[in-house]
Amino acid sequence: MTETDGWVRTWGAAPQAPGAAVAALEPFADATLRQQVRISGGGRRVRVRFTNEYGTAPLTIGAARLAPAGTGHPLTFAGRPTVTVPPGAPILSDPLDLPLPALARLDISLYLPGHVASCTVHGRPVRAGWIAPGNAVLAPTPPADATPLPARALLAAVEVLPDGPATTVVVLGDSITDGFGSSPDADHSWPDRLAERAAQTGRAVHVVNQGISGNRLLNGGHGDAALARFDRDVLATPGLGHVVLAIGLGDLAISYAPRGDDSPLAGFLTMFPGGPVTADDVIAGYRQLTARAREHGVRVCAATLTPYERDDMFSSGGETARTAVNAWIRGSGAFDAVLDFDAVWRDPERPARTRDGFHADDVHGNDAGYRALADSIDLSLFR
Structure with missing residues (x-):
């Protein structure tokens, strides 16, 4: 098995186009989104799949962070902390060496410095999330000016490399x-x-x-x-x-x-x-x-x-x-x-x-x- 073999998906939310059928996000800019997921099975490495598959313009991720159990780890993309995702495309973060047990809860934060007019979503959030002005990826709790996310946003999957x-x-x-x-x-x-x-x-x-x-x-x-x-x-x-x-x-x-x-x-x-x-x-x-x-x-x-x-x-x-x-x-x-x-x-x-x-x-x-x-x-x- 090579380092690129053996990955399994452990959580997902099917992407949807924003519109009347879902609680779409209003256009925003210079904002942080935080969402929590509970994975199913565990592993020793983890990566996150973000999505701009129904976006109408390039999506710039200024910073991303994954935080299980009160800790925090920056996510990178080809070794860099920022990335621009073309419209119609998903993107995988670099693998992060992080042992996770089954059913672990993860907080995933995204700072989006640019204007986001069309946000790929999943219509039912299931777990609470929030959006706040500015770069708040390091905030341990929702800032005072944070508001609830009405839907999953830009987050498609979590994948792990299991031990066996x-x-x-x-x-x-x-x-x-x-x-x-x-x-x-x-x-x-x-x-x-x-x-x-x-x-x-x-x-x-x-x-x-x-x-x-x-x-x-x-x-x-x-x-x-x-x-x-x-x-x-x-x-x-x-x-x-x-x-x-x-x-x-x-x-x-x-x-x-x-x-x-x-x-x-x-x-x-x-x-x-x-x-x-x-x-x-x-x-x-x-x-x-x-x-x-x-x-x-x-x-x-x-x-x-x-x-x-x-x-x-x-x-x-x-x-x-x-x-x-x-x-x-x-x-x-x-x-x-x-x-x-x-x-x-x-x-x-x-x-x-x-x-x-x-x-x-x-x-x-x-x-x-x-x-x-x-x-x-x-x-x-x-x-």
Whole structure:
């Protein structure tokens, strides 16, 4: 193994374009951004992937710092403390020799001296962050003039060099994967809980959450469609061994949702372009992702689509399509494993809806619901 081999991704947030679909940052200049992440698995070296992939102009990083457990370490780029990232591009920091345990929390700071008009984001911050005027990368706590960050900003991934063989599991999904409905700043999405279970058993399994709230398999709207972002968000992942496909419910729910000018959904549905899709279309999309993953030697798991009867988008046609997709996921033999999330969440008396105690709203889980999904997964699948 050379010094450039063996890297694995241990945390991620799928990049999105700023706009109406996400809580975008207003243009700013001469400011520091600080964000906290919790990695999944540990390692002896670490590097950070920043992103200007939806930026419209070059992005200058004037200083960057990584601070675990109250300490601080400057990040460099080709040995220099500053770098300019072209629009449309990501950038990796230089590796930092820093032993990190599984589930370590990291504060990552960026000083941006120039004008940032279009900031690549991830729509759900999950852990609190802040933005403050000037260069505050050394500040131990938020300055008095700091304000909260409404979204992840310019931060795409953390990668580590583990002490031995390890694998990364990437979860490609929508808001249920993203953890919408779970307690804020608590790391209670189901991929977070899966990472905790792996760490507790000593498995060298790193879990990366590439969910985007409102994302769909076949069409864009809230983030690029899963088919469009699959190479970047999944196949380009260092150490990738497994992908979990947990997407498609939004495609069907939106396609079959009640429509009409007087519908309460009329304004909401305008954020989702593209024509209606069928169960067969979603199945074809799954086949595409599976074929592309297997070209890279990646094992593929699929999660069944969870109930949504309480939601305004529910319809009998959508439920028929959801049931058909789930039957295919369970019985087709197309996947290396099936995660039957529908069976975990459905109400035995009303299988089209989520059982009481597991839902935060009409679609999404609460902390208990997400924990139940993660706890239902056989960790031996990820070898």
